[in-house]
Amino acid sequence: xxxxxxxxxxxGLLAQRPxxxxxxxxxVDRTIRHFWAASYGQIYPELKRLEDQGLIAGRSxxxxxxxxxxxxxxxxxxxxxxxxxxxxxxLVDELRDEGMxxxxxxxxxxxxxxxxIRAMRxxxxxxxxxxxxxxxxxxxxxxxxxxxxxxxxxxxxxxxKWCEATEHRLTETETEKE
Amino acid sequence: xxxxxxxxxxxGLLAQRPxxxxxxxxxVDRTIRHFWAASYGQIYPELKRLEDQGLIAGRSxxxxxxxxxxxxxxxxxxxxxxxxxxxxxxLVDELRDEGMxxxxxxxxxxxxxxxxIRAMRxxxxxxxxxxxxxxxxxxxxxxxxxxxxxxxxxxxxxxxKWCEATEHRLTETETEKE
DNA sequence: AGGTGCATGTAACAGGTTACATGATTAA
DNA sequence: TTAATCATGTAACCTGTTACATGCACCT
Numbered sequence: 001x002x003x004x005x006x007x008x009x010x011x012g013l014l015a016q017r018p019x020x021x022x023x024x025x026x027x028v029d030r031t032i033r034h035f036w037a038a039s040y041g042q043i044y045p046e047l048k049r050l051e052d053q054g055l056i057a058g059r060s061x062x063x064x065x066x067x068x069x070x071x072x073x074x075x076x077x078x079x080x081x082x083x084x085x086x087x088x089x090x091l092v093d094e095l096r097d098e099g100m101x102x103x104x105x106x107x108x109x110x111x112x113x114x115x116x117i118r119a120m121r122x123x124x125x126x127x128x129x130x131x132x133x134x135x136x137x138x139x140x141x142x143x144x145x146x147x148x149x150x151x152x153x154x155x156x157x158x159x160x161k162w163c164e165a166t167e168h169r170l171t172e173t174e175t176e177k178e
Numbered sequence: 179x180x181x182x183x184x185x186x187x188x189x190g191l192l193a194q195r196p197x198x199x200x201x202x203x204x205x206v207d208r209t210i211r212h213f214w215a216a217s218y219g220q221i222y223p224e225l226k227r228l229e230d231q232g233l234i235a236g237r238s239x240x241x242x243x244x245x246x247x248x249x250x251x252x253x254x255x256x257x258x259x260x261x262x263x264x265x266x267x268x269l270v271d272e273l274r275d276e277g278m279x280x281x282x283x284x285x286x287x288x289x290x291x292x293x294x295i296r297a298m299r300x301x302x303x304x305x306x307x308x309x310x311x312x313x314x315x316x317x318x319x320x321x322x323x324x325x326x327x328x329x330x331x332x333x334x335x336x337x338x339k340w341c342e343a344t345e346h347r348l349t350e351t352e353t354e355k356e
Numbered sequence: 357a358g359g360t361g362c363a364t365g366t367a368a369c370a371g372g373t374t375a376c377a378t379g380a381t382t383a384a
Numbered sequence: 385t386t387a388a389t390c391a392t393g394t395a396a397c398c399t400g401t402t403a404c405a406t407g408c409a410c411c412t
Contacts (some may be wrong), residue, residue, distance in 0.1 A: 004371075005274070012283035022391050035278035039373055044393055064390065066380040078286075085280055085287045085294070091274040091301055096183070098269040100213035100329070105190035106254075106322040109263045113322070116263070123269055142351070144284040144291070151278070151340055158336035162329055173320070182399080200363050217401055222365055244408040247375065 005081070005092070006042045011073060011081040016055055018072035021047055030134070034127075034152055049161060055080055099123065109155060114170050121163035126158060128156040180225060181258070183270070184220045187257040189251060196250035200223060211324060212309070214331055225249060233258050236277055277301065292348050299341035306334040 013019060013027055021044050028038045050056045055077035061070045071079070099120035106113040135149050191197060191205055202253070228234045231315050233255035239248045247343045277298035284291040309331050316324050 005276070005279070006372095008283070012286065013278070015283065015286045020391075021351045021393090026390095032279060032282055034269075035273050035282075037272070037274040037372085039394085041373065041394075042371080062380095063390080064381070068391065081283070081286050085283065085290050088297065091280075091297060092274055093301065094274040095213050096217070096270055096272040097213040098183070100326050101183070101186060101190070101210060102263055103329070104210055104213075104267075104322045104326045105186070105193065105259070105263065108190065108193045112263050112344060113350075119266065119269060123271065139308050142348075147284075147291075147344065148278050148282045149229065149343075151281070151337075154340050155333065155337060159329075159333060162332050166325065166329075170320075184400090198363070199365090204362095215400085219362085219366075220399080220402065241362075242409065246363065333385095 003084070004046075005036055006038050006046050006083070007050065009036060010043065010078050010083075011055065011069075012023050014071055014073045014079065015081055020061075020068050024069075029111050036094050036146070046176070050077070053094060059146060062104075076118050096178055114167055117167055117170075121143075121160055121167070124156050124159050124163070128153065128160065131156065181262070182224075184216050184224050185228065186259070186262050187216055188221065188224060188228060188249075189233065189262075190252045192249055193259055194254065196248050198239075198246050198248050200246075208312070212305075213326070218252075229253070267352065288289055292345055295341050295345055295348075297315060299338055299345070302334050302337050302341070306338065309334065318332050 009028060009032060010024060013024055019027065020132050021040070024043055025040055026040070028043075032038075045098060047058070051058050051071070053076075054073045054074055057074050058069045058071045077088070095130075099116065102116045103113070103120070106116055131149055131153050135146075135153065138146050140146060141150075181251070187206060188202060188212060191202055197205065199218070199252075201223075202221055203218055204217070206221075210216075210254075212237075221237070225234070231234050232252055234249045235250045235252050236247045239246050277294065280294045281291070281298070284294055309327055313327050313331065316327060320323060
């Protein structure tokens with residue numbers, strides 16, 4: 001079984017601090033899910049595999065009667081993480097953006113086009129707000145998490161600007177026609 | 179069977195002109211695959227389903243002995259496409275970006291960080307070059323395809339700018355330390 | 357004669373989500 | 385006492401890719 005994205009997400013997060021599967025899911029949802037999501041259905045089975053491979057070590061840390069298994073990175077796990085970090089195979093980069101799809105096909109219904117762009121802008125504005133909120137909690141500026149946040153915010157802002165400019169331009173064209 | 183992304187991609191492309199499955203794949207790869215990819219394994223079965231539902235109509239147009247089935251949009255298909263274009267359900271927007279993942283976890287190996295950003299920039303520069311090449315072929319500017327190209331180019335440029343600025347900033351910090 | 361492109365199709369696989377089952381703890 | 389949260393796990397499902405099989409047409 002070769003490593004997949006969720007492998008690196010788990011090893012990377014456990015390099016920050018030991019965590020349970022539940023903690024991992026929560027942390028993923030607050031952080032990397034903006035550019036790489038993960039579900040319980042991936043996390044729990046992967047934790048078992050990684051422990052079998054000796055890349056992480058789990059110990060039981062129950063809260064009263066409630067079971068809880070906390071995992072930490074082993075030396076082998078850290079080596080694997082560093083190996084990935086220094087590898088230079090082509091980076092996976094996939095996008096599924098329904099707004100772009102609608103915009104692409106908007107010639108089939110041109111009077112709807114501005115509405116499509118508006119919807120993209122609004123959804124990006126919501127995303128930007130989330131990222132800004134996350135950044136207000138962050139302290140230091142030169143850490144990995146802070147840099148990805150910053151890049152995410154910059155991208156959203158540039159996207160929103162394009163939308164505003166284009167909405168404006170299209171509105172003017174409409175008015176000219178009258 | 180309810181519509182999926184590939185449904186809209188096919189209906190949208192057939193609204194532009196009648197095409198075979200092979201044409202569709204080629205067109206997808208030249209255009210929307212930047213924000214929504216599709217494979218033969220999705221296209222051919224979906225064409226059958228759409229014909230069964232009466233949203234598209236296929237006719238045989240062989241080239242000599244070589245079979246070829248060309249599909250065109252029916253009225254029902256156009257209505258379905260317009261329905262999607264005007265619907266305002268939450269837009270699907272998913273990203274899988276391994277470069278961002280590496281940057282997020284770069285605290286585990288800080289001396290590698292600049293290299294990670296460089297790799298992201300180079301891969302984005304390649305993407306930008308592709309988009310620019312596509313735009314040089316495009317004529318009109320106010321069509322859906324042209325707008326998505328323009329937005330894609332703008333996004334790449336903003337991304338690259340961020341990388342350059344950050345690489346610069348990190349290099350300076352490095353030098354200060356000496 | 358052979359390589360490339362046109363053309364259709366699918367089986368096997370990989371990756372990922374959803375929904376549920378189960379049960380303890382904590383705060384209102 | 386009840387709702388929310390903590391906590392683990394998986395079966396069923398859906399989506400999408402890869403790789404292959406098959407064969408014609410066209411150019412050199």
